[in-house]
Amino acid sequence: MTYYSLNRKAPETTFKDAVIRGLAPDKGLYFPKEISPLPKAFFATIAHKTNHEIAFEAIKQFVGTEIPEPILKSIIEETLNFNFPIINLNDQISILELFHGQTMAFKDVGARFMARCLGFFNRNNNNEVTVLVATSGDTGGAVANGFLGVKGVNVVILYPSGKVSKIQEKQLTTLGKNITAIEVDGVFDDCQDMVKRAFVDTDLTSTMQLTSANSINIARWLPQLFYYLFAYKALKPKYDDIVFCVPSGNYGNICAGMVAQKLGLPVEHFVAANNANDAVVRYMDTKTYNPKPSMATLSNAMDVGNPSNFVRIQELYNNSFEDLKSHLSTFSFSDTETEGAILELFNAHNYIADPHGAIGYLGAKAYLKKNPKAHTVVLETAHPTKFLDVVKRVIQNKVEIPVQIRAIMDKPKSSIKIATYKELKALLLES
Numbered sequence: 425m426t427y428y429s430l431n432r433k434a435p436e437t438t439f440k441d442a443v444i445r446g447l448a449p450d451k452g453l454y455f456p457k458e459i460s461p462l463p464k465a466f467f468a469t470i471a472h473k474t475n476h477e478i479a480f481e482a483i484k485q486f487v488g489t490e491i492p493e494p495i496l497k498s499i500i501e502e503t504l505n506f507n508f509p510i511i512n513l514n515d516q517i518s519i520l521e522l523f524h525g526q527t528m529a530f531k532d533v534g535a536r537f538m539a540r541c542l543g544f545f546n547r548n549n550n551n552e553v554t555v556l557v558a559t560s561g562d563t564g565g566a567v568a569n570g571f572l573g574v575k576g577v578n579v580v581i582l583y584p585s586g587k588v589s590k591i592q593e594k595q596l597t598t599l600g601k602n603i604t605a606i607e608v609d610g611v612f613d614d615c616q617d618m619v620k621r622a623f624v625d626t627d628l629t630s631t632m633q634l635t636s637a638n639s640i641n642i643a644r645w646l647p648q649l650f651y652y653l654f655a656y657k658a659l660k661p662k663y664d665d666i667v668f669c670v671p672s673g674n675y676g677n678i679c680a681g682m683v684a685q686k687l688g689l690p691v692e693h694f695v696a697a698n699n700a701n702d703a704v705v706r707y708m709d710t711k712t713y714n715p716k717p718s719m720a721t722l723s724n725a726m727d728v729g730n731p732s733n734f735v736r737i738q739e740l741y742n743n744s745f746e747d748l749k750s751h752l753s754t755f756s757f758s759d760t761e762t763e764g765a766i767l768e769l770f771n772a773h774n775y776i777a778d779p780h781g782a783i784g785y786l787g788a789k790a791y792l793k794k795n796p797k798a799h800t801v802v803l804e805t806a807h808p809t810k811f812l813d814v815v816k817r818v819i820q821n822k823v824e825i826p827v828q829i830r831a832i833m834d835k836p837k838s839s840i841k842i843a844t845y846k847e848l849k850a851l852l853l854e855s
């Protein structure tokens with residue numbers, strides 16, 4: 425598979441090179457040159473396939489021949505070593521739980537897949553790769569866990585100081601070894617901008633191999649399309665055309681769902697549900713893209729002012745506003761509405777949602793007002809205990825803490841505080 429830069433000022437390249445680079449030399453995101461639909465028989469027989477078979481069939485065209493098929497199969501088996509259950513609330517709404525992995529957020533799939541691809545590409549190479557990641561909460565923990573101990577890879581995670589939950593912070597600051605956490609005096613967008621700046625800083629790129637483990641990187645972004653196929657497999661006998669409601673921040677997850685649709689997955693519509701960080705919602709209303717600095721909310725992992733994957737979404741719909749509008753509805757919700765949704769899900773359905781899933785649920789309800797016959801699938805993107813303080817306060821009830829979270833709660837935090845790009849650069853150069 426060939427990839428091109430969405431800034432169209434860099435040479436086309438291979439899967440391997442795009443994964444190793446992360447961002448194209450012209451600062452553009454890489455995008456697949458072709459997306460070939462899977463055979464109709466794939467979808468007709470999906471109920472008889474395992475998740476590993478589905479994932480392999482779906483991803484292999486994007487990887488091409490650069491990872492031999494038996495190795496790609498084992499990467500998929502190691503990546504997808506947990507379940508993706510669907511909880512049916514009623515005839516209009518199901519919840520797809522994506523939080524049963526190692527760090528209890530949907531990022532585990534992309535992080536584990538990318539770590540293994542990079543490990544394979546680096547197998548005979550003595551040069552070290554530095555993976556830079558910006559996180560608003562969950563990517564950092566998933567990447568730290570996924571890359572822990574991977575040979576020849578150093579991971580540097582930038583997160584906005586005081587703007588991630590206590591448990592998220594523990595997940596990215598307590599592992600040590602090849603993982604370094606950097607606490608930035610700023611918001612998520614400052615972290616993401618520093619990472620993007622580092623990739624085109626020749627003082628750095630001439631002395632070290634840098635890559636990204638954000639959804640900028642195709643190996644982190646594309647495996648997220650598996651979730652949509654798994655939901656279809658589970659619901660197909662009952663509901664053929666699904667509306668996916670995706671709590672969205674950097675828009676990588678929903679964009680991967682749109683790639684699944686290009687592969688032939690029957691999808692009736694996509695709903696992007698946002699918190700107060702609503703750049704795309706405003707764009708869909710006004711046709712003007714006017715990103716603003718991110719604001720802190722209860723659904724902190726979605727506190728993204730300028731979603732990096734929005735350019736990929738536009739490309740998927742040929743940069744046509746009308747085409748995009750016919751596939752995507754967007755809504756934004758306040759913290760008060762988020763709390764109301766957590767409470768409603770608990771009282772009416774005995775379901776404990778995290779603030780991100782609660783926003784997805786509100787998106788589903790908003791869409792159902794327009795189209796009550798639809799069946800919506802809400803992507804529940806993180807386990808509620810990752811946001812223990814909020815969830816306990818709202819439902820006024822005990823929340824059971826899973827073993828993955830208990831294991832890190834008392835570990836000491838280790839991070840380096842910085843405020844500027846200059847400090848980041850100095851740290852990277854001396855490492």
Ligand SMILES: Cc1ncc(COP(=O)(O)O)c(C=O)c1O
Pocket residue numbers: 529530561562563639671672673674675676677678725726780805806
């Ligand atoms: C729990 C949770 N929900 C939703 C999102 C938003 O996903 P995306 O950035 O792919 O839009 C994130 C972060 O990315 C997250 O961690």
Ligand SMILES: N[C@@H](CCOP(=O)(O)O)C(=O)O
Pocket residue numbers: 558559560561562563564637638639640673674676725726728
């Ligand atoms: N919500 C994310 C922000 C980064 O998103 P990514 O998918 O581009 O890595 C987070 O939790 O860090």
